[in-house]
Amino acid sequence: MLRRHFLIAACLVLSGPSAFALEGDAQAARNKTSMCIGCHGIPGYRTSFPEVYPVPKLGGQHAAYIVRALQAYRDGERSHPSMRAIATSLSDQDMADLAAYYSSKAAAAEAVK
Numbered sequence: 001m002l003r004r005h006f007l008i009a010a011c012l013v014l015s016g017p018s019a020f021a022l023e024g025d026a027q028a029a030r031n032k033t034s035m036c037i038g039c040h041g042i043p044g045y046r047t048s049f050p051e052v053y054p055v056p057k058l059g060g061q062h063a064a065y066i067v068r069a070l071q072a073y074r075d076g077e078r079s080h081p082s083m084r085a086i087a088t089s090l091s092d093q094d095m096a097d098l099a100a101y102y103s104s105k106a107a108a109a110e111a112v113k
Contacts, residue, residue: 022092024063024100032098035086053080059105066099 039045040058047053058066072078073087090098 022067022096024093024096024098026097026100026104029094029097029101032094033101035089036098036102039082058102061102063096063099063103066102067095070095070098 033041036058039047039055045055047055069078070087070090073080073083074090076084078084087095
């Protein structure tokens with residue numbers, strides 16, 4: 001089986017206009033997902049205020065989007081308090097690894113009742 005690598009491209013470095021690319025390792029992320037599954041891994045989970053803070057599904061999402069969203073939480077551009085705390089604890093490599101892991105997963109079909 002071919003080993004898949006996911007290249008995180010077009011992610012802006014906020015300190016300047018240049019772009020950088022990190023190669024994410026989906027296997028390495030297996031040990032980093034514990035902070036994600038508490039909300040993103042529960043089928044049909046909704047926060048106390050779902051109109052304000054929806055819980056998106058991460059499986060099948062574009063890797064570059066996941067990285068950019070995590071960077072936005074880290075940098076205060078997005079305002080969810082829990083996500084900001086988690087994102088500030090992640091290195092750029094952690095973000096790339098998590099993005100590779102979740103982008104490699106099929107989007108789960110879910111019935112919300």
